[in-house]
Amino acid sequence: xxxxxxxxxxxxxxxxxxxxxxxxxxxxxxxxxxxxxxxxxxxxxxxxxxxxxxxxxxxxxxxxxxxxxxxxxxxxxxxxxxxxxxxxxxxxxxxxxxxxxxxxxxxxxxxxxxxxxxxxxxxxxxxxxxxxxx
Amino acid sequence: xxxxxxxxxxxxxxxxxxxxxxxxxxxxxxxxxxxxxxxxxxxxxxxxxxxxxxxxxxxxxxxxxxxxxxxxxxxxxxxx
Numbered sequence: 178x179x180x181x182x183x184x185x186x187x188x189x190x191x192x193x194x195x196x197x198x199x200x201x202x203x204x205x206x207x208x209x210x211x212x213x214x215x216x217x218x219x220x221x222x223x224x225x226x227x228x229x230x231x232x233x234x235x236x237x238x239x240x241x242x243x244x245x246x247x248x249x250x251x252x253x254x255x256x257x258x259x260x261x262x263x264x265x266x267x268x269x270x271x272x273x274x275x276x277x278x279x280x281x282x283x284x285x286x287x288x289x290x291x292x293x294x295x296x297x298x299x300x301x302x303x304x305x306x307x308x309x310x311x
Numbered sequence: 312x313x314x315x316x317x318x319x320x321x322x323x324x325x326x327x328x329x330x331x332x333x334x335x336x337x338x339x340x341x342x343x344x345x346x347x348x349x350x351x352x353x354x355x356x357x358x359x360x361x362x363x364x365x366x367x368x369x370x371x372x373x374x375x376x377x378x379x380x381x382x383x384x385x386x387x388x389x390x391x
Contacts, residue, residue, distance in 0.1 A: 200383045207376045221362045228355040235348045242341040252331045
């Protein structure tokens, strides 16, 4: 048994680490840098949070401005420049087709409109109004 | 020079006109706020960019250090 232990001890090998102080120093420096990075990450998170807050504020401000512009529009007289141009009476059959289309549109179940859809329809309405100016 | 437009002139009641001016003032105020908030967001974004580039350089340094540690450990001296 003792002999066996002696044999095992004699089989142990060691590898010399060259410049061990340098390795130790490098490891400690790396550790320090990683910790600094983690610290920076925390401040980055704070920055991002602040930025998100500002973006939310911006969204609210945009909505408020949009509402105010609506109020402004409502305060101004409802005139359309198209009205100045002599109206062309659409043929009756076209009117009938338009009615049919409207009826069809009503039959289709309305999907729940998202904020984006609402904005898009608002944009379309404004664009069509702008077209009437040109 | 005033631009000539065809069609009937449009009139607004004095009270409405005052209200319109008020609303316009409010819109201007909101736009000022929007401008300053946007400037703020830009500033924060610049900070973020600076942080990210700093991370990049730190990671580069860490990579170099780990590489040198790797070299030191895998180029051992004489075994004994």
